[in-house]
Amino acid sequence: MFKALFLFAVCVHTATANEQRSGSANRYFVYTRGNFNDPREIIVNDLTTITESGVELTRDTVVIVHGHKSTAFNSLNPTVKNAYLQNFDVNVIVVDWSAVARLDYKLSVASVASVGAAVGDLISLLLDANRVDLRRIHLVGFNLGAHVVGFAGRRLQGRVARITGLDPSGKQWDNNSGRLSASDAQYVEVIHTDSEGLFSNGLRDAIGDVDFYPNGGSKQPGCGLSNSCSHNRAWELFAATLREDNELSGNSCSTFIQLSWNRCNGDPLVMGDHQFSKPGSGIYRVNTRSSAPF
Numbered sequence: 001m002f003k004a005l006f007l008f009a010v011c012v013h014t015a016t017a018n019e020q021r022s023g024s025a026n027r028y029f030v031y032t033r034g035n036f037n038d039p040r041e042i043i044v045n046d047l048t049t050i051t052e053s054g055v056e057l058t059r060d061t062v063v064i065v066h067g068h069k070s071t072a073f074n075s076l077n078p079t080v081k082n083a084y085l086q087n088f089d090v091n092v093i094v095v096d097w098s099a100v101a102r103l104d105y106k107l108s109v110a111s112v113a114s115v116g117a118a119v120g121d122l123i124s125l126l127l128d129a130n131r132v133d134l135r136r137i138h139l140v141g142f143n144l145g146a147h148v149v150g151f152a153g154r155r156l157q158g159r160v161a162r163i164t165g166l167d168p169s170g171k172q173w174d175n176n177s178g179r180l181s182a183s184d185a186q187y188v189e190v191i192h193t194d195s196e197g198l199f200s201n202g203l204r205d206a207i208g209d210v211d212f213y214p215n216g217g218s219k220q221p222g223c224g225l226s227n228s229c230s231h232n233r234a235w236e237l238f239a240a241t242l243r244e245d246n247e248l249s250g251n252s253c254s255t256f257i258q259l260s261w262n263r264c265n266g267d268p269l270v271m272g273d274h275q276f277s278k279p280g281s282g283i284y285r286v287n288t289r290s291s292a293p294f
Contacts, residue, residue: 022111023118025099029072030054031092033085039094044122050129054091060136060274061091061126063119063152067143067169068108072096076142076235083239088274091132095119101144109172112144116151123156134159138274139185142166142235143201146180146190147173153184161276163208165190167234170203182209187277191238192217194230201231206283212250212271214286216260222290240293241272248272248294250284259285 029039030053043049055061062084066076072094081092100111119139126132137160141149146168153160163185173179182188190208194201196218204217214237215221223229241248252266253259262285269280288294 022097022100023114023116023121025097026115026118026122027072027096028122029094029096031081031085031094032056032059033089036082036085042093042122044118044125047125047129050125050131053131055093055126055131056091057131057133059089059091060138061093061132062274063093063095063123063137063139063149065095065097065119065139065141065145065148065152066101067141067145068101068105070101070143071098076232079239080140080235080242083242084274087242087244090274093122095145095148097145097148105171108144109169112147113151113178116148117155119148119152120155123152123160135161136276138162138164138276140164140166140238141168141180143231144169147178150180150184151178153188158183158185160185162187162189164188164238164272165208166238167191167193167195167202167231168207170195170200173203174205179203179207181207189272189278191234191271193220193234193237194218194227197227199227201227202234210269210278210280210282210284212284212286213259214250214271214288216262216285220290221288236292237288237294238272241270242274243293245293246270246273248286248288250286252280253283253285256283259283262287 028042032054040053077094097115139149146165165180188208190211192213195204220230220233248271251264253264264285
C-alpha cells in the first residue's frame with residue numbers, strides 16, 4: 001500500500017514538473033519575404049540564431065500560435081503566414097508547441113501558462129537584442145493558442161500592441177481566470193465562430209476590447225453541422241481580412257439577443273486586419289459567405 005502511494009506521488013510530481021517545464025519544449029520558426037518558405041529556427045539558448053533569424057526592428061512582428069492537436073506546419077500557420085507575407089513586409093514567428101499540444105486536452109490546458117510565458121520570454125530576448133518593438137508586435141492565437149498568447153501578453157505586462165484571439169477554446173475556460181482577456185495587450189480583438197451548442201469548441205463570452213461574432217458566432221455558412229469547420233473558419237476569415245480589399249465589416253450590437261437575431265445596427269468596424277488599434281469596443285456581428293474571400 002505504501003509503495004503504491006509512493007509511486008502515485010512520484011507520478012503526480014513528475015506530471016506537474018513536466019507541465020511547468022512544457023514551455024521549454026517550444027520551437028520558434030521565422031519567416032520573412034526573404035525566406036517565404038524556408039524558415040529559420042530561433043533556439044533560445046543560442047543567441048546566434050537570433051542574429052541569423054532575419055527578424056529586423058524595421059518591420060512589424062507577428063507571432064502565430066496554433067491550438068490543440070496541431071503543429072507549426074498545419075493548415076492554420078501556412079494560411080495565415082502566407083496571407084501576411086503576401087500583403088505586408090513583416091517578421092512572422094510561428095510557435096510550435098506541439099510537444100504538449102498533442103497530449104490529452106486536460107494536459108495541454110495545464111501547459112498553456114508555461115507555453116505562453118516562454119513565448120513572452122522569447123519576445124523579451126528579441127527586445128534585448130533590439131530586434132522588435134513592443135508597439136509593433138501582434139500576437140495571433142487559435143483555439144488553446146488564443147489563451148497561450150494571452151499568457152505571453154501578461155508576461156510582458158500587457159505592453160504588446162495587439163492580440164487577436166481566433167475562436168479561443170471554451171472547454172475548461174468558461175470560469176478560468178487565466179483565459180485571454182482585454183488587459184493582456186494594448187488592444188485585444190477576438191473572433192468567435194464556433195461558440196454555441198453542446199459540442200462547440202469556442203468560448204461564447206466577450207473577452208476582448210472588441211469581439212466579433214461572424215454569422216452570430218456559430219454554424220458558419222457551408223459548414224453544416226460540423227463544429228470543426230466552424231471552428232477553423234476563424235483563422236480562414238482572419239487570413240481573408242489581411243487582403244488590401246478587405247470588406248469584412250461588422251456592426252456593433254447592444255445585446256447578445258440583438259446579435260443572435262441579426263439586428264445589429266450600431267457603428268461599423270472592420271474585422272481582423274493588421275491595425276494595431278481600432279476605435280470600436282463591444283460586440284459586433286459580421287455576415288459572411290461560405291467561401292473565400294467571404
